[in-house]
Amino acid sequence: MDYSNESILVTGAAGFIGSHVCCELLGRGAKVVGVDNFDPYYSRELKDHNLQMVRDAGGDFAFAELDICSTGSLERLMSEHGVTGVVHLAAKAGVRPSIADPVGYAKINVMGTQSVLSAATGAGCKRVLAASSSSVYGNNEKIPFAETDFIEHPISPYAATKRSCELIADTHHYLTGLPIAMLRFFTVFGPGQRPDLAIRIFLGKISKGETIKMFGDGSMSRDFTYIDDIVSGVMAAYERIDSHGYRIWNLGSDHPMELRELISTVERVVGREAVVNQLPMQPGDVDRTWADLSRSKDELGYRACTSIADGIAQQWVWMQEHADALGCR
Numbered sequence: 001m002d003y004s005n006e007s008i009l010v011t012g013a014a015g016f017i018g019s020h021v022c023c024e025l026l027g028r029g030a031k032v033v034g035v036d037n038f039d040p041y042y043s044r045e046l047k048d049h050n051l052q053m054v055r056d057a058g059g060d061f062a063f064a065e066l067d068i069c070s071t072g073s074l075e076r077l078m079s080e081h082g083v084t085g086v087v088h089l090a091a092k093a094g095v096r097p098s099i100a101d102p103v104g105y106a107k108i109n110v111m112g113t114q115s116v117l118s119a120a121t122g123a124g125c126k127r128v129l130a131a132s133s134s135s136v137y138g139n140n141e142k143i144p145f146a147e148t149d150f151i152e153h154p155i156s157p158y159a160a161t162k163r164s165c166e167l168i169a170d171t172h173h174y175l176t177g178l179p180i181a182m183l184r185f186f187t188v189f190g191p192g193q194r195p196d197l198a199i200r201i202f203l204g205k206i207s208k209g210e211t212i213k214m215f216g217d218g219s220m221s222r223d224f225t226y227i228d229d230i231v232s233g234v235m236a237a238y239e240r241i242d243s244h245g246y247r248i249w250n251l252g253s254d255h256p257m258e259l260r261e262l263i264s265t266v267e268r269v270v271g272r273e274a275v276v277n278q279l280p281m282q283p284g285d286v287d288r289t290w291a292d293l294s295r296s297k298d299e300l301g302y303r304a305c306t307s308i309a310d311g312i313a314q315q316w317v318w319m320q321e322h323a324d325a326l327g328c329r
């Protein structure tokens, strides 16, 4: 694809995945319009730091501080910038906090996604990608999780909003013909990872000799996926969605790791033993995730290239280099 003809709106541009996607698009020559409202889920300083990385990437980047629920403003922004496609990553993220704030999650994730789709159609966009999540698989026993699996029992409000977004997107495609891809990301990590996620917390605390919380007996497992692999999957989906209409793709690593092994890996990377406080499993947390990548390999040529050990080592280097900005000293 010739990205120099593309003007791409990225929602959640100041977030972890959004900022990496912006950098990649700019590197490929696209014009990028970032949107974010600096949701207070984590600090504005960290999001400004992410945006600075995007600006440092060079290229044609514009940014608007905007709530995705403001459909009219979004549509005007898209029209002004001649937006051809949207990568919709803005959301209230995080499984556990969604239990305390189901209304807030439903509003931003579900209404916000409909708002982005309506604005994209109104502005004449040609394609939309949106973030779904492995959490839609709930506690399904069949592993690995495939896009065709029965998934009608999400176990957290967050997961339910993500499944709702998939249904809204399917209907929107049916009614308007707009090509839409829903990408089920499996626990993403690497430089810039959200500060509420396990690897980032473990690296920070274990390196300082502080106690970490381990929920459950350590057998809970996740298909951790390195950010560069996610970004390459996003690009492949952007280039191919118009020949699929509406499509769901898993973007994972197909290498699940148990929590206790994750802790050992972080110990090896930082060179220090963890002090672990074992606590009961948290409501809303699924027992395991594991991506079946058959469809995304066949249709997107997707491949997860970075091992978890290498990825954690790279995240650790990044955390040390950015320690002042991250308030880690």
Ligand SMILES: NC(=O)c1ccc[n+]([C@@H]2O[C@H](COP(=O)([O-])OP(=O)(O)OC[C@H]3O[C@@H](n4cnc5c(N)ncnc54)[C@H](O)[C@@H]3O)[C@@H](O)[C@H]2O)c1
Pocket (backbone or CB within 6 Å): 011, 012, 013, 014, 015, 016, 017, 018, 035, 036, 037, 038, 039, 040, 041, 047, 066, 067, 068, 069, 088, 089, 090, 091, 092, 093, 094, 108, 112, 131, 132, 133, 134, 184, 185, 186, 187, 188, 189, 194
């Ligand atoms: N990180 C993961 O492991 C993971 C896994 C599965 C799915 N996802 C999904 O991927 C997407 C990106 O996740 P992330 O980890 O980068 O999260 P993030 O919190 O770092 O980024 C999301 C961004 O969206 C912004 N935002 C929230 N509400 C908004 C609103 N109303 N208007 C405009 N902007 C708003 C936030 O300020 C934030 O910068 C999310 O949709 C998330 O649900 C992430």
